[in-house]
Amino acid sequence: MKKLYLIIMVVILCCVSAFPALSAVLVIVNKNNSSRSMDKAEVSALYLGRYQAFKDGSFALPFDLPADGEVRKEFYEKLTGKSVAYINAYWARILFTGRATPPRQLDSDKMVMDVVKKNPSAIGYVSADIKLDSNVKVILRLE
Amino acid sequence: MNILRVIVIFLFLGNCFLFSANCFATELSDIFSVNGFGTIGATKTNDQDSGYRSNISTDNVTYEDWNLASRSLVGVQANANWNEQWGSAVQFVQQKQPDSTFADKIQIASVNYMPTPEWVFRLGRSAPRIFMLTDTRNVGFGYLWTHPPIEFYGQLQTTYIDGISATYTKQFGADFLSVSLVGGKTALLMSYPEGNFTADFGQSTGLTLEYEHDEWLFRGTVSRVVNQNQWISSVREYLNSYSTAVPGAGVVSEQLNTHGAKLWFYTLGASYNSQNWVIQSEISRVTATADVIPDTASGYLSIGRHIGDFTPYVMYSHIHTTSQNDSLPSDVTYASQYDSQLNYLAQTSLAFINSRFDQSGVAIGVRWDINSKLALKTQWDRKYINAYGGNLEWNINSANKVTDILSLNLDFVF
Numbered sequence: 001m002k003k004l005y006l007i008i009m010v011v012i013l014c015c016v017s018a019f020p021a022l023s024a025v026l027v028i029v030n031k032n033n034s035s036r037s038m039d040k041a042e043v044s045a046l047y048l049g050r051y052q053a054f055k056d057g058s059f060a061l062p063f064d065l066p067a068d069g070e071v072r073k074e075f076y077e078k079l080t081g082k083s084v085a086y087i088n089a090y091w092a093r094i095l096f097t098g099r100a101t102p103p104r105q106l107d108s109d110k111m112v113m114d115v116v117k118k119n120p121s122a123i124g125y126v127s128a129d130i131k132l133d134s135n136v137k138v139i140l141r142l143e
Numbered sequence: 144m145n146i147l148r149v150i151v152i153f154l155f156l157g158n159c160f161l162f163s164a165n166c167f168a169t170e171l172s173d174i175f176s177v178n179g180f181g182t183i184g185a186t187k188t189n190d191q192d193s194g195y196r197s198n199i200s201t202d203n204v205t206y207e208d209w210n211l212a213s214r215s216l217v218g219v220q221a222n223a224n225w226n227e228q229w230g231s232a233v234q235f236v237q238q239k240q241p242d243s244t245f246a247d248k249i250q251i252a253s254v255n256y257m258p259t260p261e262w263v264f265r266l267g268r269s270a271p272r273i274f275m276l277t278d279t280r281n282v283g284f285g286y287l288w289t290h291p292p293i294e295f296y297g298q299l300q301t302t303y304i305d306g307i308s309a310t311y312t313k314q315f316g317a318d319f320l321s322v323s324l325v326g327g328k329t330a331l332l333m334s335y336p337e338g339n340f341t342a343d344f345g346q347s348t349g350l351t352l353e354y355e356h357d358e359w360l361f362r363g364t365v366s367r368v369v370n371q372n373q374w375i376s377s378v379r380e381y382l383n384s385y386s387t388a389v390p391g392a393g394v395v396s397e398q399l400n401t402h403g404a405k406l407w408f409y410t411l412g413a414s415y416n417s418q419n420w421v422i423q424s425e426i427s428r429v430t431a432t433a434d435v436i437p438d439t440a441s442g443y444l445s446i447g448r449h450i451g452d453f454t455p456y457v458m459y460s461h462i463h464t465t466s467q468n469d470s471l472p473s474d475v476t477y478a479s480q481y482d483s484q485l486n487y488l489a490q491t492s493l494a495f496i497n498s499r500f501d502q503s504g505v506a507i508g509v510r511w512d513i514n515s516k517l518a519l520k521t522q523w524d525r526k527y528i529n530a531y532g533g534n535l536e537w538n539i540n541s542a543n544k545v546t547d548i549l550s551l552n553l554d555f556v557f
Contacts, residue, residue: 041317050319050355051312052227053260059227067515081358083418083449085512092556093285096180097270097278098232098251099263099310101222104173 024128025075027140028113030120034058038139044080046123048090049100054123063112063124064103071109071127078142176222182283184214184552193528194537195548197290198297202241202334204537205548212239214290214552218281220251230255236281241334242341250281250303263310271304272323272351273366275412275425283554287421287510289522290550292443292460294504295425297535299406299436301329301368304347323351329368336537342401345371349408358417366408374401375435375495381488389485391472395492398469404433421447421454435495437534438466452513458506464499464532501532508550517555524548 027043029035034056045051046062054060065072073084080087091102106112112124117135125142132138186205188195194204197214205213216238224230234251253267270278279285280296306327313320326349331342349366373379379396386393412425426442439462447456471479471489479486508522526546533539 039317041314044317045314045319051260051314052257057260059260077418081418082416084515085449085452085454086416086421088512088515088556089285089287089518092180092282093279095178095222096218096220096234096282096285098220098222098234098253098255098265101176101224101230 023074025071025078025125025142026128026132026138027123027125027142028116028132028136029123029139030116030118031135031137032120033123033137033139035139040079040140040142043123043140047076047079047103048087049094049102059121060123061119061121062103063115063122064105065109065112065125066105066107071125075125075142174223174225177219178222178557179217179219180282180284180554180556181217182214182552182554183211184283184289184550185209185211186213186548186550188546188548190544190546192538193533193540193544193546195526195546196297196535196537197293198300199535200240200300200332200334202339202537203239214283214550215239216281218250228257230257238281240332242332242339261312263312265308265310268303268305269308269325271301271325271329271347271349271366273300273349273364273408274410274427275362275414275423277302282556283520283552284516284518284556287423287445287447287454287456287520288458288506288508289520289552292445292458292504292506293535294460294462294500294502295427295441295443298439298441298462298500299331299342299429301331301344301347304329304349306347317357319353319355321351321353323349323353325349325351333374340374341372342370342374343372344368344406358415360412360414360416362410362412364408364410364412366410368406368408370401370404370406370433372402375399378488378491378495381484382492385478385485385488389474389478391475391478392485392488394472395475395489395496398434398496399492401433401435404431404436406431406436419449421445421449421456434466434469435498437464437498437500439463439500440465441500447510453509453511455509456507458508459504460506461503462500462535464501468497468499469493497531498534499529499532500534501529502535503527516557517553520550520552520554522550522552524550 035054046060052059076084076087094100109126109130112126113133116122116124117133187209188205191207194206196204203212218236220234222232231254232251235248236250251269253265253269256264272278276291280291304327308325310323327347329344329347333340346369351364354361379399382392382396407430409428414423424444428440430438441462443460445458447454475489479489504524504526506522506524510518510520512518528544530542
């Protein structure tokens with residue numbers, strides 16, 4: 001029985017899988033934000049709680065999309081190169097050390113855009129398929 | 144009740160009051176959040192004699208029958224971000240533990256101050272960062288396995304520190320370097336069939352250096368604690384009563400002395416997390432100035448493969464005691480032949496002084512992320528325990544042995 005268990009686990013471990021990528025994801029900030037562009041590392045730092053400010057030193061307030069949503073999955077995989085399962089576990093670890101709290105989750109792309117257009121400290125991400133408000137600007141496009 | 148404990152309870156109750164008061168504030172969710180975590184776990188072994196447990200602080204022992212309490216716990220944490228610079232958190236964890244008080248169940252009660260994005264100061268009770276998972280080992284959802292490797296995480300481990308910490312983080316392009324310094328006091332319960340011993344680590348300091356580059360994380364930690372109590376005071380008192388007639392008894396008593404003992408923890412860890420692979424390894428060296436506290440070397444390597452929502456993994460872990468066994472002074476050995484009480488004291492002392500951790504483990508398992516808040520895991524462990532080296536277990540065997548452990552966990556966050 002244990003040998004069978006061992007064999008099954010080794011076979012699964014050695015399997016290779018591939019997942020097709022979906023549409024692009026846009027990282028947006030308020031149009032009055034001094035940042036003109038950000039690279040993956042800078043956005044990743046904000047969304048993984050490693051660093052809490054924009055380039056100019058002002059505090060940043062990142063917003064997230066629903067945990068099980070496809071856009072969120074695409075965003076983290078394109079941004080960090082890590083699986084969304086890893087990101088969920090990562091935030092469970094960080095949150096419960098009391099050191100940082102994860103980005104606040106909003107229900108939809110539209111809600112993210114509404115918050116970002118009102119708050120100069122906010123940063124969010126939306127699907128490239130939606131129409132952008134004139135009060136937000138794209139600082140990173142994740143293909 | 145010492146002053147630090149009073150401060151921790153004050154912070155806990157103060158935070159609870161502030162959280163309650165803010166329930167009526169507008170934009171409540173901007174400031175305040177409540178989250179939790181838990182594990183419903185079941186464990187069994189094929190051993191009816193030794194008894195498996197997850198660490199030396201617990202008497203929650205598993206034999207051949209399924210034990211539903213071995214890993215099961217629930218934790219609730221309230222967080223508040225009062226503004227960009229100030230925040231606070233309290234965490235309460237309920238699990239089966241010996242001799243635990245309300246204060247012991249509070250794992251976090253801290254106020255965080257971030258004067259700049261680079262600096263974070265924390266005051267109150269927080270989790271130490273001795274090993275990579277020390278500060279989150281209760282959060283099963285946060286790690287891959289059903290339980291952290293006991294050969295590494297089962298030894299001397301504290302779950303909280305009451306004090307202050309400062310962390311500085313610097314970003315270099317895509318890389319991050321952070322330095323943390325913590326100081327305070329903590330305590331550690333050690334549970335054995337003969338009774339429980341509490342270590343009073345009155346002076347605890349730690350320095351952690353962390354470097355992150357893409358999928359890689361490297362961490363080095365040096366921690367030092369000074370023990371401020373006697374773990375085995377009654378045996379020492381009896382031995383001292385013999386020391387005039389049998390001078391060697393005084394020598395043995397001194398070997399059991401733990402007051403003022405300094406313990407050093409040196410740890411190096413690395414992890415690699417990509418879309419496909421999750422690999423983690425740590426090595427550690429623990430040294431102590433007291434003869435009764437064994438010096439140890441330990442480490443583990445875990446390799447997992449993300450396949451959709453499933454992550455199968457394998458792991459190897461090992462611990463061994465590096466200090467040599469001591470023998471009794473000749474006058475004690477001689478006198479013990481004619482005095483049964485001294486003989487009992489001498490043999491008990493020798494068992495303490497020569498307590499050893501000598502075992503290895505291999506494990507294989509799989510984690511299934513059912514959704515973003517729920518994970519199901521199963522793991523099979525095989526432990527190779529050397530004679531007299533099973534101090535991580537409940538009962539110590541005098542011969543080499545092999546034990547199998549099967550675990551099933553449902554880990555969740557909310």
